[in-house]
Amino acid sequence: MSALHKLMARIEQTEALDKVAQPVAGLVGRIVKPRPIRNILSGSYLGHPLHPLMTDLPIGAWTMATLLDTVGGRRAEPAADLLVTAGILTAAPTAWAGLNDWSDTQGGDRRVGIVHAAANATALVCFTASLVARRSGRRRVAKVIALGGFGLLMSGGYLGGHLSYSRGVNINHTAWREGPAEWTSVLAASELTDDMPQLVQVGDLSLVLYRSGGTLRALDSVCSHMGGPLDEGTVDDGCVTCPWHGSTFRLADGSVVRGPASSEQPAYETRVREGHIEVRRR
Numbered sequence: 079m080s081a082l083h084k085l086m087a088r089i090e091q092t093e094a095l096d097k098v099a100q101p102v103a104g105l106v107g108r109i110v111k112p113r114p115i116r117n118i119l120s121g122s123y124l125g126h127p128l129h130p131l132m133t134d135l136p137i138g139a140w141t142m143a144t145l146l147d148t149v150g151g152r153r154a155e156p157a158a159d160l161l162v163t164a165g166i167l168t169a170a171p172t173a174w175a176g177l178n179d180w181s182d183t184q185g186g187d188r189r190v191g192i193v194h195a196a197a198n199a200t201a202l203v204c205f206t207a208s209l210v211a212r213r214s215g216r217r218r219v220a221k222v223i224a225l226g227g228f229g230l231l232m233s234g235g236y237l238g239g240h241l242s243y244s245r246g247v248n249i250n251h252t253a254w255r256e257g258p259a260e261w262t263s264v265l266a267a268s269e270l271t272d273d274m275p276q277l278v279q280v281g282d283l284s285l286v287l288y289r290s291g292g293t294l295r296a297l298d299s300v301c302s303h304m305g306g307p308l309d310e311g312t313v314d315d316g317c318v319t320c321p322w323h324g325s326t327f328r329l330a331d332g333s334v335v336r337g338p339a340s341s342e343q344p345a346y347e348t349r350v351r352e353g354h355i356e357v358r359r360r
């Protein structure tokens with residue numbers, strides 16, 4: 079195991095971080111609860127998480143500012159100052175998108191996430207202090223502070239990458255789940271109770287069936303957000319709501335009605351042949 083991976087494992091196991099992480103996550107969860115806020119910050123309207131897209135703005139601006147500070151010379155000073163300002167202005171919406179995603183995590187992921195947030199928040203403080211120093215003509219001090227902020231930014235980026243690529247936080251949990259392309263029998267129609275979600279197995283895949291008023295629907299049972307069990311969810315007004323974080327999907331086509339999910343839930347065509355419910359991929 080590399081030294082960095084050992085460090086990540088140590089952070090994941092540091093339960094003392096929960097003392098800060100849990101109340102902060104609870105507070106964030108309450109702030110982002112209204113559906114429009116949740117959908118915007120989660121990227122539910124985009125079909126992709128918002129936070130990774132937003133991080134390009136402050137990271138790009140501050141990285142280029144640091145480059146200009148280092149090798150740009152006098153002529154590059156106005157451009158460097160502008161980039162520092164742009165990074166500061168874009169940091170807040172980026173942070174809110176990230177906090178929204180993080181508030182749904184648990185255990186080791188939540189601990190790494192709070193350290194990631196702390197590193198980036200400290201980087202923001204550094205670049206803000208650097209801007210103040212630039213405005214007051216203390217250019218050398220400004221550059222040193224910005225360089226420190228850049229180091230913190232890279233550390234925060236590493237932790238964020240660890241969460242996404244090593245821990246799979248906020249990836250689409252149905253990305254590799256593909257049901258049958260041909261009509262496949264999954265259940266005797268008489269075994270399905272109306273107005274009750276039912277879990278069925280199709281090979282390695284599990285689906286949730288729902289029949290109401292003669293209309294039969296089928297969705298992948300694993301929530302695209304973080305893998306919650308949709309068969310244990312509640313159904314209302316043609317939508318199923320995940321019991322874990324409240325993502326709501328339209329049963330007809332799997333589209334996201336309410337985040338935090340940003341990826342549609344795979345939906346299946348259904349029919350009844352000779353008393354058996356059959357499904358196939360759309």
Ligand code: FES
Nearest residue numbers: 301304306320323
């Ligand atoms: S697992 Fe998060 S809403 Fe379903």
